[in-house]
Amino acid sequence: MATETEYVDAGQAVDFRNLSPGYVGSAPNVTKNVNYDRILKAREEPNNWLTYYGAYDGQRYSTLDQINTGNVAHLKPEWVFQCGSMGMHSGASTYSLEASPLVIDGVMFVTGFDGWIWALDAKTGAELWRYHRASPYDVRLCCGNVNRGCAVADGKVFMATLNAHVIALDAQTGKLIWDQPYGDVRAGESATVAPLIVKDMVIVGSSGGEFGVRGHADAFKLETGERVWRCYMIPEPGEPGSETWPAEGEAWARGGANCWTTPTFDPELNLLYFNTGNPCPDFDGGVREGDNLFTNCVVAVNPDTGEKKAHYQYTPHDVWDYDSTMENILFEMDGRKCSGHFDKNGYFFVLDRTDCSLIRVVPFVDRITWGEIDSNGKVTPRVFPDKEGEPVHFWPGPAGAKEWTHACYSPKTGLFYAPVQDVGATATRRRREFKESIPYWGAGVAVDTEDVAGYLSAIDPATGQEKWRFRNEHPMTASVLATGGDLVFAGDPAGIFRGFNASSGELLWQFTCGSGHHSNPSTYTVDGRQFIAVPVGYGAWTEGFYPGALAQAGGSAVFAFALPE
C-alpha cells in the first residue's frame, strides 16, 4: 500500500509563471512619475498611452503621424504576444480580449480575461511580469469573461477583477500592494471596467445589470485603497430621481444602471461623465413604471464627493436593453464645451457638457424601429415587448447600433468615427420573480443571424451628417482609433484590422489577425518608432452583438504593428 511507502518529497508548489521561457519577472520603473498632472496632459506625450482612452476627453486620438496615409500600406506586424487559455475558467466559451493597452516609456500594461494582467516590453513583446487573479468559476458574468484594461499612477497598476475587487499592483514586479472588494458576487455583481485615475483616487464601476443589482461607481485612495465615496446610480426613495420609480415596492433596489465602462473627465468643470447601463429587468417595463433614473444616462459627478451634478437620459424607461454605457467623448465646437455619444438606441447625441443639455440628436444607423427621437430629444416608443408571450422584433437589437466598443474623434478632421452594428432582435416578454444572482431579463431574446450589416461611419458633429461610410458585411464590434497621420484604425469580427484615410474613408491597409476584434487599439512610440497595438480574441457576448460570429475562432493575442525599419 502506498500509505506504507516512504513518500518522495515533492516540495512546495511554485509560481507557475516561473516555468515560462523568457519570463523576466520585473519591469523598469516607468510609472513612478505618472501622476494626475501627467495624465491631465496625456496628449502632450504621444509616445505614451497613459490612460484608458488615451486622454481624459475620451477622444481615442493620438497626434502621432509617423504612420500616415502615405506609408500605412507598408505596416507590418512587429511582434505578437500570446496568452492562451489553460484549465477550466469561468466563461469557458466566452473569454475575450477587450482591453486598451497602456504604454509608458516602452512598457505595455495590458489586461486579459480571467484576471490576467501583463507587463510587456512594448518594443519586443517580451513578457516582463504577469499577475493572475484567481477568478471563481461561478462568478455571474452576463457578457463573458472579459476585462477592459488597467490604470497606472505612482508606481502602481490598478485593475478590477471579475469578482469585483479593485487591486493595486507594484508596477515593477506585479506584486499585490492592496486589495479592496467593492461588489457583492452573491448579488450578481462583477467588475470588468478599466479604472480611471483622477487626482489621488482610482475610480471604478460595477457590472451586473442583468442580475437586478443597484449600479454604482466607487472611488478609492491610490495609496491605500481606502474608500473615498460610492455613488449609487439608482436613487433610494426620497432622493432626487426616485420619483421616476414606482413608489411602492423595491424596483429601485434592483434597478440596474451599472457603470461598466470608464468615465470621461473634464478637469476644468471638475466633472466625471459616467455612462450608465440598462434598467432591470431589461425588457419588462411593467414592473418599473416611470423614466427609471439614472439608467441609460450620462451622469456628471463631482469627483471629490461622488455627488451627481447633472444628467441626460438617452432612453427613458428603456425596454430594449439600450444601455448607455458607451463613452461620452469631450470636444469643443463653436466655443462650446460639448460631448458626443453614440447610443445603443441608434442616435448620436451632442450635448452641452456644462449642464448635459441637448444640442443635437440624429440617427446614425439605417434601421431604427423601436421608436423615434425628434430633434428636441422627445422620445416616442413604437415597438417593444409589451404583451406577455408575444414576440416583438425591433432594430437595433439589445447590443445596440453601437455597443460599448468606443468611437473616436479627430480634432484634425473634426469628425467622429463610430463602429456601427445594424442588427435586429426579437424579444418575447416573460415576467419572472426576482431572485438574487439569477438573470432578471423579463424576456426571451433571440438576436438576428441574417440580414445584418455593419459599417464604420464618419460623422460631422456640427451637422450630424455622415461624411463617409465603410460598409462591412459584418457588424463592427471593436473600438476605433484616430491618429495625426490622418488615419483611422478599426478591427472587425472576422479578424481583419484595417486602416482608413480619416478624411475620405479610403481603405489603405489591412491585416488578418486570425480571431475577431472586440477591444481597443492604442498607439505609442519606442525609440522614435510608432507602433499600433491591438488585443485580438473574439468572444464575450457574441450571442448578443453578432450571433452570426459565435463560431469565430477564439484567440488571446496582442498584435503590435510598425513600419519596416
Place this chain on the structure above:
Amino acid sequence: MAATVDESVIEGLAKQNGVTIGRILGRGNVGMAEESGGVMHATVRIPMDELVFDPGVLVLPHGGTLELEIINDDNNSHCAVLPCNGDSKFIWLVNFSKGKATLELDGPGYYWYGSRTGNDEGGGLTGTIVVGGEVPDEAKLDRPPQPRP
C-alpha cells in the same frame, strides 16, 4: 423523458473505465478544510488507479490562506495546477510523493484545479475548491434584503 437509471450505471460513473472511459467531473467525496492559527489546512490525495483528487470537492468556510498537502498514492506521476491569487501554483507529483501548496483565494465562489499531464484532467483528475462565506459588508449593496433562490 428519461429512462430509469440502473444502479450499475451509477456505479459505473464513479470509477475509471466504467460507463465512460474516465470518470466524470464534479463527483466524488466532499471534504472540509480545518482552521488553526488564522490559516486553513487540508489534505487531498490521489488514490491508486482512481485518477481523482480525494476529496474531489474541498470546502473552505471563507476566503483566505489555505495550506494544502497533496499526496499521490498512485503508481503513476501526476501534477496539480492550483488556483491562487497572483499566479497559479504548480507541483509535480511523481508516484508515491507528497508536497505542499500555499493558496490565497477570495470567497465566495469555487475554483477548478487539475493535473495537466496527459489528459488527467479529462480522465477525472480535476478537483474543486469551494470557498463559502459572504463579501465584506462594505462591498455589499445598500438596499433591503433581497430574496435568493
